[in-house]
Amino acid sequence: MMGYIYLAVAIIFEVVGTTALQASNGFTRLGPSVVVVACYxxxxxxxxxxxxTVPMGVAYAIWAGLGIVLVALSGLVIYKQALDAAAMIGVGLIISGVVVIHLFSKTLTR
Known part of the structure; x- marks a missing residue:
C-alpha cells in the first residue's frame, strides 16, 4: 500500500514540477526553476x-498516464491551454489504459 501512496505523491511532485517548468521560461526565472529541480x-x-513494492512497468504506466492527464489539466487551468478534440480523445485513451492495467493486470502487487 505504501508503494501506491509514494506513487501518488511522486505524481503530484511531477505535475507541480512540470507546471513550474512552463513558468521557468526556459530556466530564466529563478523561483520556478528551483521548484522544477526540487520537484523532479x-x-x-x-x-x-x-x-x-510495485512492478516497474505498472508503476511507470500509472505514473506517466496520470502525470499526462494532470499536466494537461494544469495547462488548461493555469495557462489556459485548451485541448482540441483529438487531444481529449488521446487523454481519454491514456486514462483507459491506466484503468485496464490497474483493474486487470496480473502483475500488480496486492
Whole structure:
C-alpha cells in the first residue's frame, strides 16, 4: 500500500514540477526553476521507493498516464491551454489504459 501512496505523491511532485517548468521560461526565472529541480528530484526519489513494492512497468504506466492527464489539466487551468478534440480523445485513451492495467493486470502487487 505504501508503494501506491509514494506513487501518488511522486505524481503530484511531477505535475507541480512540470507546471513550474512552463513558468521557468526556459530556466530564466529563478523561483520556478528551483521548484522544477526540487520537484523532479523528489519525484525520482519517491519513484525509486515505489519500485521496491510495485512492478516497474505498472508503476511507470500509472505514473506517466496520470502525470499526462494532470499536466494537461494544469495547462488548461493555469495557462489556459485548451485541448482540441483529438487531444481529449488521446487523454481519454491514456486514462483507459491506466484503468485496464490497474483493474486487470496480473502483475500488480496486492
Amino acid at each position: 528530484g523528489l519525484t525520482i526519489y519517491l519513484f525509486a521507493l515505489v519500485l521496491k
